[in-house]
Amino acid sequence: MRLFDAAEIDAALSFPALIDTLAEAFRSDGVMPPRNHYTVERPTGKGVLLVMPAWSAPSAEKGYIGTKVVSVFFENGKRNLPGVMGAYLLMDGDTGRPLAVFDGNRLTVWRTAAASALAARYMADEDASKMLMVGAGALAPFLIKAHRSVRPLTDIAIWARRPEAAVEVADALALEGIEVRATTDLEGEARTADIISCATNAREPLIHGHWLKRTAHLDLIGAFTMEMRETDADALHRARVVVDSAKAIDEGGDVAVAIKEGSYSADKVAGTLTDLCRGTIAGPAEDGGITLFKSVGVSIEDLAAATAVWENSQRG
Template identity: 35%
Template sequence: MTRLLPVDLAPAQAVAALERSLLDGVDPERCPPRSHVPVPAGELLLMPAADSRYAGVKIAGVAPANPGRGLPRITGGYLLLDGSTLQPLAYFDGAALTALRTPAVTALAMRRLAAPDAGHLVLFGAGPQAYGHLDALRTIRPLTRLTVVTRSAESAGPLVGYARTLGLAAEAGTPEAVAAADLVVCCTSARGPLFAGGLVPARAAVAAIGSHRPDAREVDTALVVRSARYVEARAVALRAAGDLVIPLGEGAIAAGEPLANLSELVRGTAVVPQGRPRFFKSIGMAWQDLAVAAAQYEAVRARETVPPSP
């Protein structure tokens, strides 16, 4: 029987798994697209992927009304299969896997895009992805300060308190806090821009991960026009990332302008200027789930085969 395994990799381990997958030859531009299936409660997403050793599929549910019921907005599960036989190997909680891999993707990109001494993180949102991004970004940059921006100061309180236990100077703030940011991360369900892009300093790096639809975005056209732009995969972003699709439709940017993908960032072939903001847009891809799920499976297997200490 396929076992439900824990999702307990450290953020740095998840980042390393993603990097290793890209360096081993995974091409994000060739990853199968996800399927979107509308259902009465929201939307189901089907995300399959395979490499030479493993295959896997995530079924994720997006239920917008769930937070009002005290339930997670993102649900689902992940089935990991043997790559040569397609026999099931393990099953993982899909929301827990997403909460680990999405911040790891951002951290992998920010390791190249954020200033080496980036200390001030402005974080939009206070849900599971916000906590995950704080933990992951602390592994790649010397964060000292956190500003949490939410619809109400009360909702920011628990995350502010958590950050203080980590030794950060943390507070709730307003969207204007981006003017003093080194890193800005947007992980919300907003359908429109969260802040004025003209406020972001040239030294800052910005990541938007909250939306995966062509008609929704978290950053405005002004930021996109000002920034050097990076994505997981060009084919996916130009089809499904509203943060880019909307400025393209407005004619503010052109499809032929430079747009490096995550593999090019990791391999060091992407140009990373320092005189303008760097913007990374992520919508989540199936190869990422596979890379992290496989690393998690191997970590559990390694723990089980090591004899206990005397």
Template identity: 40%
Template sequence: MNTIQLISDSFIENKCNFKQLIERLKEGFASTTIQVPMRHHHDYPNPPEDKDSTLLLMPAFNPGVDAGVKIVTVSPNNGKYNLPAIQGTYIYLDAHKGNIKAILDAKSLTTKRTASTSALASSFLSREDSSSLLMIGTGALAKNLIQAHASVRPITKVYVWGRTLEKAQAICDALSNATYSCTAITNIEDKISEVDIISCATLSPTPLVFGKWLKEGQHLDLVGAYKKDTREADDEAVLRSSVFLDTYQGGLKESGDILIPLNTGIITKEDIKADLFELCNGSKKGRTSETEITYFKSVGHALEDLVAASYFYNEFISNK
């Protein structure tokens, strides 16, 4: 019987090569074989808390090759137990024989694949000479987004904004050995009109990025605001930009950054230029001019999890 490999967050953190993972994701989005059904969302009672919890199941299949499912629970009151509200595991399978090949901790898997997906989009949408980045947000994704973007563009200057200067400085301290400078800032408006790329990964319910601040040629990468009634960028930012999604399947249904302007008539579905499937298979183009402002909305997709699980599994086996 085949041994089930246990792949930890620490292995994923230490063995991630963003350039390689981004290339694998590009191949995955260009593929016509990977199948991804809609994710399962189940709310269930949690009597001890008198509040529902949620179970999310996110499957993907590459027939005859591999398959996987991410299992995530959301328990909103977990803070009082000193536990994260969101916890998860990824089960990676042999799609031919059905056996489990590996179990991966989902936290680092998700942050690495999410950051790499944003950088993949940037490779189509940001200017090739983009050298400066503003990171809005200081959560688990912030450091990864900076590193991933810097792997596809010649970044020399990074600015970080968070709810506290201390948290922003902590991100910069964690990147003190990077090839680019990293500076914590207290005001988004001070730098947002200067940088080439703006990456935003927050839980803010209301916009932090305003279109009046944007300049020609910028690329806007929106990763937070995963609920239908929350958003990170305002209507003017949408109107001034060419809009792209990771997938139509999720992007048109899950995030207020797209849903709110769609529902209010600010934009129509026809205004959305392309998703990553179309960019990666070459059927549609990304940036078309040096002055264009590009706007990418990521909500996540199970294809990304499967590709990342395959990448880290192969790294794990080769390092044994």
């Protein structure tokens, strides 16, 4: 059984190839059982254990089974550790034989960024040139690179609660030849951005609906619990809303929070990423306007990314 670390995953994946792989996965009949949440009680506080299984469609020529096991410990920042850590196990779909274990964090940032860019490929203005990245965590550089692969972005700004963190991400991307500027003007940048991507641990809205210009696309990733929120209900009401899965309606932040508090209705959600990929709904509305994609992460994305890494490694 092989072990794939972060460097090997980086070497095996690219944008937009992974975006195309995810599109195929969402069009398929892959199986995604409900993910399981377990609360872990420790003297230092509560943690969460997530188990996310998926397997290939019965009709798939070559089948795989995969499971991601993720821990979430919000106090880890005080220990200089990531709040989210995990591993991914890939198995042969016909025999159940374990094939490989992957660095779960690295696989997650790749597939999460690819899913957001996949949604943007359907929903964002085709001429989108200005992007605002909100948050400077591990996902930020991947989201920037993923969105650059589907839209002609020429002006990219990054904002973070700690300005020095935004500078660090901008400097790191500069080494890869990607020009990004750090900003402290969140509202000003949000008012003119074509694409706004949020990946934060915010518990109160950072982006307000009345800031958004009519052609904006809002990409929400960070709020994955009912205690978290990156935008307000006004943004939801102004936008055509698509979610990655039903979990975003009843479990994750933003959309689910607004529904629970009564400021938004689930029947206003246009559909899911599966609907977009299968062509059963359109990205923007017929008369255009703001679009919004809410992601909480689904297991078919992990399976698709792990399979891509595995199959690429077998070819070379």
